[in-house]
Amino acid sequence: xxxxTDFCKVQKLDDDLYIITEAGLVHFYLIxxxxxxVLIDAGFGFEDIRPIIRSITDLPVMLVLTHGDPxxxxxxxxxxxxxxxxxxxxxxxxxxxxxxxxxxxxLGVQFLKExxxxxxxxxxxKAFAEKSLLRVLTPHFVKDGELFDLxxxxxxxxxxxxxxxxxxxxxxxxxxxxxSGDMICDYVIMYFxxxxxxxxxxxxxxxxxxxxxxxxxxKDIYSSHGQNPITMEWVDAYIECFSGEFQQNYLKDKPFxxxxxxxxxxxxYKTVNIQYSDKRLEEFLGHKVERIDL
Ligand SMILES: [Zn+2]
Numbered sequence: 001x002x003x004x005t006d007f008c009k010v011q012k013l014d015d016d017l018y019i020i021t022e023a024g025l026v027h028f029y030l031i032x033x034x035x036x037x038v039l040i041d042a043g044f045g046f047e048d049i050r051p052i053i054r055s056i057t058d059l060p061v062m063l064v065l066t067h068g069d070p071x072x073x074x075x076x077x078x079x080x081x082x083x084x085x086x087x088x089x090x091x092x093x094x095x096x097x098x099x100x101x102x103x104x105x106x107l108g109v110q111f112l113k114e115x116x117x118x119x120x121x122x123x124x125x126k127a128f129a130e131k132s133l134l135r136v137l138t139p140h141f142v143k144d145g146e147l148f149d150l151x152x153x154x155x156x157x158x159x160x161x162x163x164x165x166x167x168x169x170x171x172x173x174x175x176x177x178x179x180s181g182d183m184i185c186d187y188v189i190m191y192f193x194x195x196x197x198x199x200x201x202x203x204x205x206x207x208x209x210x211x212x213x214x215x216x217x218x219k220d221i222y223s224s225h226g227q228n229p230i231t232m233e234w235v236d237a238y239i240e241c242f243s244g245e246f247q248q249n250y251l252k253d254k255p256f257x258x259x260x261x262x263x264x265x266x267x268x269y270k271t272v273n274i275q276y277s278d279k280r281l282e283e284f285l286g287h288k289v290e291r292i293d294l
Contacts, residue, residue, distance in 0.1 A: 002055040006112065006119035007046045010056075016153065017177070018056055019228065022046065023111040026071045027224055029179055030056060031172070033150020037061045040170055040179050041224060042075030046108045046123065050078050062148065064155075066181025066224065067164040068092035070104050077136050083148075085159060086141045088166030091197065092133060101129040103260060142168065160211065162204025163189055164197065169211070176219035177229075183207060184234050187226030191276035192264035201276075201284040205242040211235050230271075237270040245269050250281060251291065 003010050009021045018030040022043035029040040030053060037059040043049065053061055065073055065084040068091030076082045076092075084092075105125040112120045144159035148170075156171045163182040170179040182189055183204070191198050211218070212235055220229035246267055256275060257263040264277040278289045 002052045005047060005052065006116055006122055007108070008043075008049060008052060010052055016175075019222070020049065020052060022049075022075075023108060024115065025107070025111070025225065027222070027228065028072075028075075029222060030061075031150065031153070031155065032057055032059060033153040035059065035151030036149075038148060038150060038155055038170075039063045039079075041066055041072040041181070042079065044071055044104050044108065045075030045077055046128065048078050049075060064142070064148070064168075064170060066169065066179070067167040068095065069164065069182070070095045070100060072181070072224065074101070074104060074133070077131060077133055080136060081138050081140060083140045083142050085157075085166035085168045088164055089139045089141070091164050091166065092137070094197070096133050098129055099260075101131065105129045144168075158210070158214070160207035161199040162201075162207045163191070163199075165199045167199075167207075171214065171217065173217045176217060178211070178214075178218045178221045180211075180221050180223045182224050184211065184221055184230065184238070185223040185225045186230050186234065186271055187223070188266070188273045188275055190258075190261070191274050191280055192258070192262045193277070198280065201242060201280065205239065208235050208238040208242070212239060234271045237272050241267075241269045241272045247285060250289070
């Protein structure tokens with residue numbers, strides 16, 4: 001088994017579960033059945049990850065995306081066929097621009113500078129920025145509750161809009177594992193985009209409540225960023241936060257800027273860490289937000 005490459009670290013978590021971490025930033029998961037394997041997300045695709053997968057299994061691999069953000073979807077260029085929830089195909093196409101790819105390429109270069117400088121000459125950041133997914137992908141649209149039969153293992157699609165309009169999680173009820181994408185993370189979640197990219201907070205809250213109702217079938221939560229596995233406590237914190245704590249305390253939040261991505265405020269409560277715009281907050285509160293800037 002390949003355990004590391006220029007950009008990726010690979011770890012076996014169980015006989016049927018592998019985690020691949022790209023650029024120290026994003027995790028994707030390889031889940032093995034008897035007849036088929038599912039890859040949950042494909043990362044930035046700074047390098048071709050198929051050799052990593054082939055070093056683990058010969059099974060046919062089906063790529064399922066939790067959502068369409070670049071750190072999850074650019075790597076789908078190596079697979080062609082991709083399963084996702086419909087609105088996030090729009091998300092993928094929205095990010096399929098030279099400017100967005102250049103921004104991602106800079107992250108890749110930065111990671112190598114800090115962690116693996118002798119690999120910089122092997123990463124063609126210019127060529128990376130020139131690529132496009134438009135004519136490469138064949139999307140297959142999934143439905144809430146749809147089951148993927150891997151042979152001796154079933155993964156269930158759980159539609160959980162919030163971080164994006166078409167965000168999904170995947171549930172392995174037999175193993176009590178939930179693959180939560182960017183909707184449940186021990187990491188900052190971005191909510192500062194305008195309404196075409198992130199869904200309203202009210203939809204995210206509904207999604208967290210939906211996961212809470214599945215509690216008896218979930219023990220370990222594997223997210224796309226930060227520490228793994230996490231637990232239902234993270235879900236409880238989101239629900240508490242958006243059910244009243246956030247509404248009470250948002251005026252204490254500190255401003256932040258994320259360069260070309262935007263700027264806004266950051267809210268931290270227990271394990272919740274979100275960056276948001278006042279426009280999205282106003283939509284949630286139903287009234288104007290007045291801040292006294294110091
Ligand atoms: Zn992400």
